[in-house]
Amino acid sequence: MKKTIYTFAIIMLIMAFTNKAFSHKIKVWGDNSFAQGGFGVNVPTTSKVPTNIASNSPSTDFTAWAYIASGDYHVLAIHNNGTLWGWGKNDAGQLGDANVANKVFPTQIAASTWISVAGGYGHTIAVRSDGTLWGCGYNLYSQVGDGSSINKTSFTQIGTATNWKSVACGEFFSLGLKTDGSLWGWGQNFNGQLGDANTNPKLIPTQIGADKDWAFIECGGYHSLAIKTDGSLWAWGNNLNGQTNGTSTSNKTAPTQIGTDKDWATATGGLSHSLFIKTNGSLYALGFNNFGQLGDNTTGDKKVLTLIAPGTTFSSVSAGCYHTIAVSTCGALYGWGYNPNGQVGDNTTTNRTVPTPIGTNVYWSSVAAGYTHSVAVGVNPSLAVPQVYDVTCTPIGTMTDNAGTTITERGFVWSLSTTSTSPTYTVCLQN
Numbered sequence: 001m002k003k004t005i006y007t008f009a010i011i012m013l014i015m016a017f018t019n020k021a022f023s024h025k026i027k028v029w030g031d032n033s034f035a036q037g038g039f040g041v042n043v044p045t046t047s048k049v050p051t052n053i054a055s056n057s058p059s060t061d062f063t064a065w066a067y068i069a070s071g072d073y074h075v076l077a078i079h080n081n082g083t084l085w086g087w088g089k090n091d092a093g094q095l096g097d098a099n100v101a102n103k104v105f106p107t108q109i110a111a112s113t114w115i116s117v118a119g120g121y122g123h124t125i126a127v128r129s130d131g132t133l134w135g136c137g138y139n140l141y142s143q144v145g146d147g148s149s150i151n152k153t154s155f156t157q158i159g160t161a162t163n164w165k166s167v168a169c170g171e172f173f174s175l176g177l178k179t180d181g182s183l184w185g186w187g188q189n190f191n192g193q194l195g196d197a198n199t200n201p202k203l204i205p206t207q208i209g210a211d212k213d214w215a216f217i218e219c220g221g222y223h224s225l226a227i228k229t230d231g232s233l234w235a236w237g238n239n240l241n242g243q244t245n246g247t248s249t250s251n252k253t254a255p256t257q258i259g260t261d262k263d264w265a266t267a268t269g270g271l272s273h274s275l276f277i278k279t280n281g282s283l284y285a286l287g288f289n290n291f292g293q294l295g296d297n298t299t300g301d302k303k304v305l306t307l308i309a310p311g312t313t314f315s316s317v318s319a320g321c322y323h324t325i326a327v328s329t330c331g332a333l334y335g336w337g338y339n340p341n342g343q344v345g346d347n348t349t350t351n352r353t354v355p356t357p358i359g360t361n362v363y364w365s366s367v368a369a370g371y372t373h374s375v376a377v378g379v380n381p382s383l384a385v386p387q388v389y390d391v392t393c394t395p396i397g398t399m400t401d402n403a404g405t406t407i408t409e410r411g412f413v414w415s416l417s418t419t420s421t422s423p424t425y426t427v428c429l430q431n
Helices: 011-016
Strands: 023-031 046-052 065-070 074-079 084-088 103-110 114-119 123-128 133-137 152-157 164-169 173-178 183-187 202-207 214-219 223-228 233-237 252-257 264-269 273-278 283-287 302-308 314-319 323-328 333-337 352-357 363-369 373-380 406-409 412-418 425-430
Touching: 023 065, 046 373, 065 363, 065 373, 074 114, 074 123, 123 164, 123 173, 173 214, 214 264, 223 264, 223 273, 273 314, 273 323, 323 363, 323 373
Parallel strands: 065 114, 114 164, 164 214, 264 314, 314 363
Antiparallel strands: 023 046, 023 373, 065 074, 074 084, 084 103, 114 123, 123 133, 133 152, 164 173, 173 183, 183 202, 214 223, 223 233, 233 252, 264 273, 273 283, 283 302, 314 323, 323 333, 333 352, 363 373, 406 412, 412 425
């Protein structure tokens, strides 16, 4: 439901990225009632603009984050070195550190190295670099996947398979994708969100159908979204507000294709709304829209795919409970929807019904929306000279490092070319 979304599956590329001129900082905004801001305090304060997380680990480089994810009230992150970190609410052990105390600082929560992580209402599912599957936290509906309904305060291995690739979490269920393209689900299934043609809960990972051409998975609150290797888009589960498409509001208990297009790149699910990005960067939305979380300048539900912000292209999007956060292809950050806690990030508490720019002086690479908070990774191309992009994606500013090189970041190339006889270089973002 709230994991970070990359248009292209390049997490390993980003994790391998170590160029010293780039800084990958995590910023959080919105509700901090359970310390999900990572600010070093556990008070019900809010930050209405992106704010740096605090560090209580001086030996760790807090400008080198590769991947972010968010549960309802906890945040998870994978460092460039592969270590897993977490902060925020921990009442069910969802941070996996063998206790139930909230974490006000980002805290390393497990040894080993990790390649994927996702958070639900109060549980966490993750994949280690060896392909094994692990889970912790709230487990009443067996969403951890270990065959029990007992909470797990430490990461517990799920099964013995070593070919897990990625995971996603809804409120009380989980999905997993294996390297062979097979799709698996476990946990609560009242709305058919596991996609196995019934509504019975699953205590352990259970394969969804026989297809082995799944490429991408994501969960909403009680619905599921996926993309196949041919670029086709699929959805199932709760459909009360049309979040899985179609004029009918009947739930779907098996994967159902949305339209016939085969150029879908990524998807994200909120509590009852969904958003999708095509390979050309166009953004579409479905579902519940009472607070403007779809971004089409209305507050009416949409039961068929609706184009959002025509003329603007996006690379990353994440849906929270009733709000949405996204990054445009030029690295600009946008927010819209429900905003009483400042989770949209525009320094107000006013609901927004269209994508609203958030700040101007950081290139953003990825986002992850929680229930009432938001998380993003800001990429500063120069630690000394911040890079600024205007609304037309025109780069403004200079770079003083790495003459004559190119750096690949989030599927685009940063070309560093000489602009004068002095060692100063303009950073250009090329598609």
